[in-house]
Amino acid sequence: MANSAHHHALSRNHAVSFGEHARPRVFRPAPSPVGGQLLSITKWLRFRPRPKCSARARNTAREARALPSPLHRYGLGLVQKQIQVFERTCPHPGPLPSDGRGRDVVRWSVSPSALRSASDRLSGSLSRRTGEGQGEGCFVRITLVVRELFLRGSLILLALVLFAASLHAQDATEAGRFHVEHPTLLNLGFEWPIRGDANRNASVAVQFRAAGETAWRQALPLVRLGGERVYRRRENLDYTVPDGFAGSILNLKPGTEYECRFQLTDPDGTTGETKHTVKVKTRTEPQASQRGRTLHIYPPDHKGHRIEPSFTNILQAYYGAGLGDWSVVWERRAKPGDTLLVHVGLYKPDRLNYVDPMMAPFDGSMSLTLKGTPELPISIKAAGDGEVIFDGDGNHRFFDVMASAYHIFDGITIRNTDVAIFAGQKEVLGAVGLTVKNCRFENVGFGVWTEYAGSSDFYIADNLFLGRDDRFRLVGWTGPMWASAGPYGSHQLKSYYAVKVYGPGHVIAHNAIAYFHDAIGISTYGTPEQDPERRASSIDIYNNDMHMLGDDFVETDGGVHNVRVFNNRGVNAAHGGYSAQPVFGGPAYIIRNVLYHVASGAVFKFSAKPAGLFVYHNTIIGEHTGGDPSSNMHYRNNLFLGRDTPDRGIATFANATDAYSSDYNGFRPNRNVTAQYRFLAPKKGQQIYEPQNSDWQQFRTLAEFSAATGQEAHSIEVDFNIFTRLTPPDPAKRHAVYHEMDLNFELHPNGKAVDAGIAIPTVNEDFEGKAPDLGALESGKPPPHYGPRWLTWRPFYR
Numbered sequence: 001m002a003n004s005a006h007h008h009a010l011s012r013n014h015a016v017s018f019g020e021h022a023r024p025r026v027f028r029p030a031p032s033p034v035g036g037q038l039l040s041i042t043k044w045l046r047f048r049p050r051p052k053c054s055a056r057a058r059n060t061a062r063e064a065r066a067l068p069s070p071l072h073r074y075g076l077g078l079v080q081k082q083i084q085v086f087e088r089t090c091p092h093p094g095p096l097p098s099d100g101r102g103r104d105v106v107r108w109s110v111s112p113s114a115l116r117s118a119s120d121r122l123s124g125s126l127s128r129r130t131g132e133g134q135g136e137g138c139f140v141r142i143t144l145v146v147r148e149l150f151l152r153g154s155l156i157l158l159a160l161v162l163f164a165a166s167l168h169a170q171d172a173t174e175a176g177r178f179h180v181e182h183p184t185l186l187n188l189g190f191e192w193p194i195r196g197d198a199n200r201n202a203s204v205a206v207q208f209r210a211a212g213e214t215a216w217r218q219a220l221p222l223v224r225l226g227g228e229r230v231y232r233r234r235e236n237l238d239y240t241v242p243d244g245f246a247g248s249i250l251n252l253k254p255g256t257e258y259e260c261r262f263q264l265t266d267p268d269g270t271t272g273e274t275k276h277t278v279k280v281k282t283r284t285e286p287q288a289s290q291r292g293r294t295l296h297i298y299p300p301d302h303k304g305h306r307i308e309p310s311f312t313n314i315l316q317a318y319y320g321a322g323l324g325d326w327s328v329v330w331e332r333r334a335k336p337g338d339t340l341l342v343h344v345g346l347y348k349p350d351r352l353n354y355v356d357p358m359m360a361p362f363d364g365s366m367s368l369t370l371k372g373t374p375e376l377p378i379s380i381k382a383a384g385d386g387e388v389i390f391d392g393d394g395n396h397r398f399f400d401v402m403a404s405a406y407h408i409f410d411g412i413t414i415r416n417t418d419v420a421i422f423a424g425q426k427e428v429l430g431a432v433g434l435t436v437k438n439c440r441f442e443n444v445g446f447g448v449w450t451e452y453a454g455s456s457d458f459y460i461a462d463n464l465f466l467g468r469d470d471r472f473r474l475v476g477w478t479g480p481m482w483a484s485a486g487p488y489g490s491h492q493l494k495s496y497y498a499v500k501v502y503g504p505g506h507v508i509a510h511n512a513i514a515y516f517h518d519a520i521g522i523s524t525y526g527t528p529e530q531d532p533e534r535r536a537s538s539i540d541i542y543n544n545d546m547h548m549l550g551d552d553f554v555e556t557d558g559g560v561h562n563v564r565v566f567n568n569r570g571v572n573a574a575h576g577g578y579s580a581q582p583v584f585g586g587p588a589y590i591i592r593n594v595l596y597h598v599a600s601g602a603v604f605k606f607s608a609k610p611a612g613l614f615v616y617h618n619t620i621i622g623e624h625t626g627g628d629p630s631s632n633m634h635y636r637n638n639l640f641l642g643r644d645t646p647d648r649g650i651a652t653f654a655n656a657t658d659a660y661s662s663d664y665n666g667f668r669p670n671r672n673v674t675a676q677y678r679f680l681a682p683k684k685g686q687q688i689y690e691p692q693n694s695d696w697q698q699f700r701t702l703a704e705f706s707a708a709t710g711q712e713a714h715s716i717e718v719d720f721n722i723f724t725r726l727t728p729p730d731p732a733k734r735h736a737v738y739h740e741m742d743l744n745f746e747l748h749p750n751g752k753a754v755d756a757g758i759a760i761p762t763v764n765e766d767f768e769g770k771a772p773d774l775g776a777l778e779s780g781k782p783p784p785h786y787g788p789r790w791l792t793w794r795p796f797y798r
Contacts, residue, residue, distance in 0.1 A: 182505025189562030292337025299345030344386025364395030372406035382411030392417025424452030467495025476574030586612015
């Protein structure tokens with residue numbers, strides 16, 4: 001089991017937010033002791049004489065009025081969200097050194113540059129200037145008008161005083177509204193916004209048990225999030241992760257109710273509801289209903305026996321549609337629970353035929369808009385009497401299911417179309433509860449596609465996707481801003497993604513994918529929406545088999561919380577392996593994946609400053625070279641084996657914040673390379689998002705790396721003899737094609753990687769031997785089944 005020190009490290013870093021729409025914490029004002037504004041800070045200060053303010057100082061004051069307050073981000077927002085610069089004559093209650101009137105002019109100015117710095121760290125300096133005072137000193141009155149705030153104390157250093165007065169309250173944690181994410185078949189996700197905890201020492205312990213059990217089990221603690229910046233200037237993306245916790249309970253059973261217990265603690269104190277016990281049930285694989293009608297569909301040229309009620313195409317059975325102009329007259333619609341049972345044959349619309357028997361509209365797209373329910377889905381299912389082929393005849397979209405709910409596509413083939421199943425467009429419309437299983441996609445540009453934030457709970461499983469890209473040489477892409485793709489030029493985007501989704505609760509599992517630009521992706525999307533029901537969270541991507549991608553295997557690039565990528569196999573990708581470009585806070589769990597032959601060296605494409613990545617138990621045959629700083633990064637039990645790529649080290653760890661860790665990993669360095677390990681990390685309490693060359697450290701050996709950084713204390717250096725039988729790809733053959741049937745990633749039972757890992761709750765508790773093994777496959781256990789469970793031949797793309 002995990003030792004206590006390791007578990008404590010995980011607890012500190014595992015730990016979502018009040019969001020911009022939430023009300024700030026209210027500080028009730030006391031009456032002003034000297035009158036004037038009701039909500040104000042008023043204080044007498046003594047200043048030494050200084051020269052009269054110059055015109056430049058007055059201009060500085062005017063500029064400062066227009067700048068945003070650095071205080072509102074701490075819950076101390078000003079009335080007009082700006083510093084009020086007062087130039088007023090203030091009486092003093094006692095005698096003043098003579099100016100003849102017992103009065104003095106006060107000017108409070110704020111340096112714009114200092115204020116901009118203060119908006120980040122509340123550390124800008126405020127300068128005080130006095131006008132016509134004489135003698136050894138003069139007394140002046142300064143009033144700062146505020147909203148819902150009154151603080152007594154010296155204003156000699158206003159910013160520091162305000163910060164100090166709120167410091168204790170900020171160290172304590174105020175619990176927000178606990179949120180249960182959409183359950184998947186194998187995992188549960190949770191989010192818990194907070195305020196405070198400025199010193200980041202709060203934690204959330206998690207326990208769970210299946211319904212009917214008495215003993216509680218320990219899960220990974222929730223991940224502490226907040227303050228990490230995620231940005232890419234080229235597209236004007238700039239996002240700061242809100243404060244909170246998020247995390248998953250992993251490796252559960254489908255269709256099972258679990259009782260989950262959460263305890264928030266903070267040594268500095270807590271307020272609000274700090275304990276939650278919830279009951280959540282994991283999902284099961286969607287199935288066609290047995291309670292609805294069965295509508296039989298036969299191709300137009302069918303001459304044999306028909307089972308009634310029978311129809312000649314999908315639109316006729318689904319809507320009761322007619323021919324030509326009557327194709328949009330939908331008077332006899334399918335009902336929730338109905339199954340459209342499609343019999344053997346070729347269904348090929350002729351969109352240019354006015355009276356096409358398939359009733360295809362002019363664009364050749366079959367728009368399906370009806371609403372099923374989770375218990376009564378509408379199913380389009382192969383009858384089982386032979387292959388059912390829907391041929392798009394080169395059209396753009398075949399099935400358009402935007403606006404639909406709870407539809408199942410089961411056992412059909414879709415080919416010869418740009419987009420096989422279109423399920424949602426950003427900020428327009430999407431689908432809910434879409435299931436696509438046991439299907440075959442051939443010669444398509446896109447398999448299943450939604451980028452609508454309200455799309456949710458898809459189940460895309462056990463499908464075979466074959467795209468249009470080059471089958472015989474691995475060719476990437478290029479352009480004016482990027483390096484050459486090699487002697488064969490840049491590949492055309494004939495096939496984009498097999499599956500691309502956005503929204504919560506999706507499952508993409510057991511698919512086989514080849515000859516696309518990318519295999520599986522979350523829409524990059526941009527700034528996440530505030531509503532947790534409209535974010536890319538609680539998404540599972542597992543047991544997929546991927547071959548020959550012009551870019552990446554899996555992209556979590558728009559993920560927000562609880563994205564789980566596990567038990568996947570990827571062989572041959574031109575540019576990246578498992579990508580987070582970016583992740584908006586996380587956690588994103590990247591667990592037990594296999595990677596072989598990514599020529600670029602970006603085996604993990606962590607770019608655009610992602611935050612919250614947990615990389616456990618992966619077998620990586622290639623170099624980890626990504627240098628864009630990332631936040632809240634943690635590595636355990638991985639294998640990184642270099643291919644002897646010239647002038648390339650084995651691992652780069654680029655940390656933007658001081659929340660990071662890496663240990664219990666195995667590395668095979670490249671020969672004849674001096675800078676094997678590159679490391680970037682800020683000092684405690686600091687950040688590095690735009691590093692200089694001098695910020696990086698380089699090390700020749702693992703021992704040197706560990707001694708200098710404190711990382712990898714239990715990690716080891718290995719070689720390919722840790723495997724039963726495996727040789728690396730040739731780094732000189734960038735465009736070569738390797739085949740999974742020739743590769744064996746199983747560990748040799750006597751190799752150094754066996755029993756060299758550390759136990760992690762819910763991740764590897766079923767290990768064999770004294771400790772978990774390194775890498776994706778545990779020695780002595782059967783390997784996962786990659787790809788469709790109905791597919792029996794190897795390789796799947798044959």
